[in-house]
Amino acid sequence: MSLDTVTAASVGLDPHAWGDLASDEAAAGMLQIALAAVDVPGVDYADVRLIEAEELRLYSTLEAGVDERVENNLGIGVRVLYRGSWGFASLPIWDTADVSIAASRALSNARAADSVSNAYRTELPPLPAASGRYLTEVAIDPFGVSSSARYDLLAEILAAASKPAEIVMAQAGLNAKRQHRHFANTEGSVQHQHFIESGAMALVNAAGNGTMQRRSFPNSFHGNTAQAGWEYVEGLRMVEEADRIGREAVELLTAPLAPAGYADFIIGPAQMALQIHESTGHALELDRILGDEANYAGTSFITKDAAGSMKYGSPAVNITSDPTVPGTRGSFGFDDEGVPASRKPLISEGIIQNFLSTRDSAARIGAESTGAARSDGWGYLPVCFSTNVFLEPGSGSTEELEDRLGNGFYIDDNRSWSIDERRHNFQFGTEVAYEVTNGKRGRLLRGFSYGGTTPEFWQSVEAVAGPEEFKAFGMPCGKGEPKQWGFLGHGASPTLVRNVRIGVDK
Structure with a gap:
């Protein structure tokens, strides 16, 4: 795709829909539009990042039910090094015109920084051009899993974790994220990376014997997220582990205090x-x-x-x-x-x-x-x-x-x-x-x-x-x-x- 053919219609930009930047070819054209906009005397270096991300987060507790949140965004970030001074600008993308606007603003900001007489001047050693593509290997697309399957799993995790009467709080969570991240710079690098993440968590609090104890899985506070598909969540055996941490939280209520x-x-x-x-x-x-x-x-x-x-x-x-x-x-x-x-x-x-x-x-x-x-x-x-x-x-x-x-x-x-x-x-x-x-x-x-x-x-x-x-x-x-x-x-x-x-x- 040439720069002349990169238009809003050809790219199909819609920041409320997923997949606008899934095409490396379309993204590469937009990257070059931004670099062309800052190709002026005095620019030592510039780079552009086009990123599209969608994230799904579900958390469920016994008291509040399921809280489901979906976020998606599409935008551009441009850095310009002008006579040793950095400028940066970013914009959500609604049309390819926004690409040039963001680049022009970054250049303007760099010029403004350059105008400060005592500004720190960056000398960036050149780096050989590096181009390529990176892709997360996924067996099961987490965004292809049905809502009913997710909700059923959350319910099963909570039921297993809260079996003991001493459990006063139980929380279960599932999350998924996917990103298209595209990069180019004035040194000739053009890179396309496509990421998918999946994760899960369970957390319980037990109360009794004058104390409250917490257990979690597979890691404290946030659980664990891997760069993988839904197969990672299945491999965690969350229901079985939720049962275990519920029992351990209760056991901790009467466990001896560790020494000093x-x-x-x-x-x-x-x-x-x-x-x-x-x-x-x-x-x-x-x-x-x-x-x-x-x-x-x-x-x-x-x-x-x-x-x-x-x-x-x-x-x-x-x-x-x-x-x-x-x-x-x-x-x-x-x-x-x-x-x-x-x-x-x-x-x-x-x-x-x-x-x-x-x-x-x-x-x-x-x-x-x-x-x-x-x-x-x-x-x-x-x-x-x-x-x-x-x-x-x-x-x-x-x-x-x-x-x-x-x-x-x-x-x-x-x-x-x-x-x-x-x-x-x-x-x-x-x-x-x-x-x-x-x-x-x-x-x-x-x-x-x-x-x-x-x-x-x-x-x-x-x-x-x-x-x-x-x-x-x-x-x-x-x-x-x-x-x-x-x-x-x-x-x-x-x-x-x-x-x-x-x-x-x-």
């Missing part, structure tokens, strides 16, 4: 995912390290010269950024600056090797971008977000790790968390803890919590279970002013830590 002091324990994959997110993913975001991000969730204790020298954890700590691994919310073919996805070591044998970075932030320290520029749709500038950040597995089963532990605890599923504005001091509480005596898991405990500083914690890691025990979780994360949501993945195998402070959050 210092202890050795094993952290399960769900809790490790949050530990990685809060004390590693955010701490290694280069915009925080450089001080660019401070208003929302703070900066970082890590310094910009830490790569290659700073001891962050024990030799058992190997953490990677790898969006090429399929199946989680941090999986993609290209980031939102067009950088191809690649596997990068962030921490190797406890030593920091790389940061999570964007093209701009990486250039400021003389490094290459690790491809972590992400945005919550067309209306936001890309910022530095975690991708798939994983603690690499070690070897052996969970049972072997418990045998190595000897005496201590096995904990999992987050109940509460707090971390300071530099990602240094933290405390976490978990929904469950089990005593481990002579390598054997025993009675259930409630109110387990642990805390410390980020370097002390990661240096306390003695061993990580093998790849057969690894689990990944898709998470949402808020960042920036104005706040936008990033969608990312964290994963780990059960992890053994020694001599960590416990009992800090009752």
Whole structure:
């Protein structure tokens, strides 16, 4: 399709209908219209993102019934670097004319920024053109599942979770999202990515014996969302797991209170995912390290010269950024600056090797971008977000790790968390803890919590279970002013830590 034939009629634009940008050819033509509008002297670089997204969210409780929400949007975001000054503009698309309007506004904003005499000037090293297509592999389209099937599943989850009389609150949720994300820049990159996500959650509160206890599945608060089709939801066996967490919540009401002091324990994959997110993913975001991000969730204790020298954890700590691994919310073919996805070591044998970075932030320290520029749709500038950040597995089963532990605890599923504005001091509480005596898991405990500083914690890691025990979780994360949501993945195998402070959050 030539630029002359790209019209509202040829593209069939209707922001209230799904599929306008499903055609890579039509989207490519619109991308070129925007780039042509900013092809003027003084423009050092420009990029365009055309994004169409549709999201379905259903939540159900015993008291309120089902709350169903469907959102869809279609729009464009244009960045222009004019004589070292950035300009950005975004618009919902109602007609192809909006493409040129958004581009012109971005150029105007960049010129206005350039007119400020003391403005910071960005020098963006060139990047070789990278073009291609990325597509989520899906067996069952979640948007093709009937409403009755979704409602029936929610009802079955709630019924299973609320069987015990002590359950005072039960919630079930299902979600699906699909996106067409198209990108082009003045360096010659043209990229088309098509994503589908599916997820589910169950949450219960039980009350009695002077306390209230919570259990959740498959992860705390938001459940879990994978980059996959409805087959992922079916594989979660939500009804069976809802029955389990209902019974466990009741059992926690009379469980002994976890002790305080210092202890050795094993952290399960769900809790490790949050530990990685809060004390590693955010701490290694280069915009925080450089001080660019401070208003929302703070900066970082890590310094910009830490790569290659700073001891962050024990030799058992190997953490990677790898969006090429399929199946989680941090999986993609290209980031939102067009950088191809690649596997990068962030921490190797406890030593920091790389940061999570964007093209701009990486250039400021003389490094290459690790491809972590992400945005919550067309209306936001890309910022530095975690991708798939994983603690690499070690070897052996969970049972072997418990045998190595000897005496201590096995904990999992987050109940509460707090971390300071530099990602240094933290405390976490978990929904469950089990005593481990002579390598054997025993009675259930409630109110387990642990805390410390980020370097002390990661240096306390003695061993990580093998790849057969690894689990990944898709998470949402808020960042920036104005706040936008990033969608990312964290994963780990059960992890053994020694001599960590416990009992800090009752």
